[in-house]
Amino acid sequence: xxxxxxxxxxxxxxxxxxxxxxxxxxxxxxxxxxxxxxxxxxxxxxxxxxxxxxxxxxxxxxxxxxxxxxxxxxxxxxxxxxxxxxxxxxxxxxxxxxxxxxxxxxxxxxxxxxxxxxxxxxxxxxxxxxxxxxxxxxxxxxxxxxxxxxxxxxxxxxxxxxxxxxxxxxxxxxxxxxxxxxxxxxxxxxxxxxxxxxxxxxxxxxxxxxxxxxxxxxxxxxxxxxxxxxxxxxxxxxxxxxxxxxxxxxxxxxxxxxxxxxxxxxxxxxxxxxxxxxxxxxxxxxxxxxxxxxxxxxxxxxxxxxxxxxxxxxxxxxxxxxxxxxxxxxxxxxxxxxxx
Amino acid sequence: xxxxxxxxxxxxxxxxxxxxxxxxxxxxxxxxxxxxxxxxxxxxxxxxxxxxxxxxxxxxxxxxxxxxxxxxxxxxxxxxxxxxxxxxxxxxxxxxxxxxxxxxxxxxxxxxxxxxxxxxxxxxxxxxxxxxxxxxxxxxxxxxxxxxxxxxxxxxxxxxxxxxxxxxxxxxxxxxxxxxxxxxxxxxxxxxxxxxxxxxxxxxxxxxxxxxxxxxxxxxxxxxxxxxxxxxxxxxxxxxxxxxxxxxxxxxxxxxxxxxxxxxxxxxxxxxxxxxxxxxxxxxxxxxxxxxxxxxxxxxxxxxxxxxxxxxxxxxxxxxxxxxxxxxxxxxxxxxxxxx
Numbered sequence: 001x002x003x004x005x006x007x008x009x010x011x012x013x014x015x016x017x018x019x020x021x022x023x024x025x026x027x028x029x030x031x032x033x034x035x036x037x038x039x040x041x042x043x044x045x046x047x048x049x050x051x052x053x054x055x056x057x058x059x060x061x062x063x064x065x066x067x068x069x070x071x072x073x074x075x076x077x078x079x080x081x082x083x084x085x086x087x088x089x090x091x092x093x094x095x096x097x098x099x100x101x102x103x104x105x106x107x108x109x110x111x112x113x114x115x116x117x118x119x120x121x122x123x124x125x126x127x128x129x130x131x132x133x134x135x136x137x138x139x140x141x142x143x144x145x146x147x148x149x150x151x152x153x154x155x156x157x158x159x160x161x162x163x164x165x166x167x168x169x170x171x172x173x174x175x176x177x178x179x180x181x182x183x184x185x186x187x188x189x190x191x192x193x194x195x196x197x198x199x200x201x202x203x204x205x206x207x208x209x210x211x212x213x214x215x216x217x218x219x220x221x222x223x224x225x226x227x228x229x230x231x232x233x234x235x236x237x238x239x240x241x242x243x244x245x246x247x248x249x250x251x252x253x254x255x256x257x258x259x260x261x262x263x264x265x266x267x268x269x270x271x272x273x274x275x276x277x278x279x280x281x282x283x284x285x286x287x288x289x290x291x292x293x294x295x296x297x298x299x300x301x302x303x304x305x306x307x308x309x310x311x312x313x314x315x316x317x318x319x320x321x322x323x324x325x326x327x328x329x330x331x332x333x334x335x336x337x338x339x340x
Numbered sequence: 341x342x343x344x345x346x347x348x349x350x351x352x353x354x355x356x357x358x359x360x361x362x363x364x365x366x367x368x369x370x371x372x373x374x375x376x377x378x379x380x381x382x383x384x385x386x387x388x389x390x391x392x393x394x395x396x397x398x399x400x401x402x403x404x405x406x407x408x409x410x411x412x413x414x415x416x417x418x419x420x421x422x423x424x425x426x427x428x429x430x431x432x433x434x435x436x437x438x439x440x441x442x443x444x445x446x447x448x449x450x451x452x453x454x455x456x457x458x459x460x461x462x463x464x465x466x467x468x469x470x471x472x473x474x475x476x477x478x479x480x481x482x483x484x485x486x487x488x489x490x491x492x493x494x495x496x497x498x499x500x501x502x503x504x505x506x507x508x509x510x511x512x513x514x515x516x517x518x519x520x521x522x523x524x525x526x527x528x529x530x531x532x533x534x535x536x537x538x539x540x541x542x543x544x545x546x547x548x549x550x551x552x553x554x555x556x557x558x559x560x561x562x563x564x565x566x567x568x569x570x571x572x573x574x575x576x577x578x579x580x581x582x583x584x585x586x587x588x589x590x591x592x593x594x595x596x597x598x599x600x601x602x603x604x605x606x607x608x609x610x611x612x613x614x615x616x617x618x619x620x621x622x623x624x625x626x627x628x629x630x631x632x633x634x635x636x637x638x639x640x641x642x643x644x645x646x647x648x649x650x651x652x653x654x655x656x657x658x659x660x661x662x663x664x665x666x667x668x669x670x671x672x673x674x675x676x677x678x679x680x
Binding site (some may be wrong): 013 | 341342343344345346348350351352353356357392416417418421427428430431432433434435436485487507509510511513514515516517518534538541544545561562563615657658659661665
């Protein structure tokens with residue numbers, strides 16, 4: 001009998017196929033390894049279009065850089081100007097104030113962050129945190145969305161470096177609001193963090209764990225929308241990613257690299273996305289609103305390999321059908337050996 | 341300056357490009373006309389796999405049928421059995437009880453419902469209503485999701501007939517819940533239906549209307565996530581699609597056919613989806629919950645041409661960037677002449 005499973009945080013029901021007969025390699029048309037396309041890299045060819053916002057240089061050789069943050073070309077948000085919230089009849093509008101930045105994760109033509117050395121992944125993560133600290137100073141901004149779209153062999157972007165995106169917004173994205181509000185409801189009822197409870201249950205049951213180290217755990221989400229949807233959570237309760245203990249960065253880099261390599265090796269280098277879910281900035285003028293946020297929210301990362309097409313009705317209705325049991329996804333990824 | 345616009349019903353903010361310089365034909369790689377693929381139609385080749393659930397036959401010739409409802413092959417829900425809501429530690433699970441039906445909209449090999457005659461579209465819509473009335477009798481079911489994925493030239497499905505899907509569920513899909521709850525909040529505050537207010541403002545401003553007749557209006561949504569996202573609403577307030585006045589079916593068929601033909605002609609026959617948003621069934625055992633639903637909810641259809649790729653971060657975060665001003669989408673579609 002197929003199952004309907006409910007996402008414990010946001011309350012979305014997902015149809016999960018519970019047939020154990022199909023194995024990952026039967027279900028998916030697996031993609032082929034990504035190669036660096038034989039075309040010009042726009043970032044290298046037109047450096048004048050990418051003024052440096054922040055550069056992490058090599059301490060012993062200032063001519064060499066590791067990670068560079070630049071504005072996105074064709075960005076749809078601009079940092080100058082007032083937000084100007086206003087009505088348009090019954091509708092609500094504000095100016096598109098915000099930041100739209102690109103984090104170039106390596107000076108070399110390498111596409112997948114999984115192929116970068118651990119110490120570089122460390123640096124990328126610490127650059128995210130630095131950018132968040134900087135953007136937090138801007139009173140107009142409420143949320144910093146950190147995400148990555150790795151395109152695999154379908155690589156169509158004009159930049160041939162592993163890269164991620166930072167969007168700073170004067171509003172909270174909808175799924176962030178849903179997670180905040182679901183976690184708060186759970187906390188009000190139980191006086192416990194729902195994510196801490198999830199970690200406890202997953203460690204107890206041991207069937208959806210993909211990888212684990214001292215400070216982080218990677219699991220197949222119980223009500224995954226997609227095959228191999230993987231959540232990475234810090235074991236220590238913390239609502240803000242950018243307040244991570246400096247000593248925990250290495251474990252985060254390690255679990256990310258391991259999970260992404262398992263996806264690369266096991267699923268033949270498919271496209272994937274990652275999104276960081278962290279607490280919004282707490283601005284002084286809205287104190288009461290955030291009262292329990294530090295206790296009830298727990299930052300985490302969602303990693304989603306893009307193996308199946310998202311059908312129109314799925315984004316139209318918010319109703320998902322996952323053809324693969326999350327326990328099978330976890331077992332498959334857990335058993336892939338990777339060498340770091 | 342780009343704008344952030346808020347969906348008035350569910351509160352999602354969308355970044356909207358407000359540059360008027362780009363025209364639809366510049367922005368999109370337009371697809372080519374769909375042709376019937378040169379392969380076997382599974383529905384015609386293997387009729388034994390598709391037992392009839394309901395057939396609308398020709399009144400003068402019972403050998404001829406117009407619309408047929410069959411179970412979906414590989415369906416993930418089954419109609420037999422108890423729902424059995426249960427806990428799995430902190431998680432929630434229930435059995436995948438429900439119906440998964442296919443509405444075959446024509447005995448002929450025609451792919452796009454826009455190419456069917458008006459009187460057949462009438463029949464398809466009335467079959468939806470009949471199926472809803474039938475499924476409502478089942479006490480376990482709460483919602484009937486009616487949707488269509490027209491695949492255009494990318495047609496990959498094994499059935500070469502215009503068709504749509506009916507999924508009957510023991511839960512409400514997430515976006516339905518969001519719409520219900522947003523509409524209820526607005527009603528509690530204003531004592532007016534938000535959709536009636538939207539129609540009033542759109543008729544007043546005249547800039548986002550795509551098409552209109554006596555009983556229906558089609559608009560580009562103010563905070564559209566996608567270029568040419570079009571909402572079709574009945575002008576008379578009604579929360580249940582399947583309780584539509586019989587005399588209004590013709591106007592609904594007409595506006596759907598006109599909008600879909602405008603999309604076909606103007607955008608070169610792209611894939612599109614439509615989703616019906618109608619009120620959930622009101623079951624006797626949950627009376628209070630629905631108290632104001634008949635006043636505050638207003639059924640409608642969302643039509644979304646698939647011109648742009650949905651990036652990972654968009655379904656990951658619920659945050660959308662629309663490169664096209666909805667007023668430009670509406671003007672473009674409004675000006676496409678179609679002949680019916």
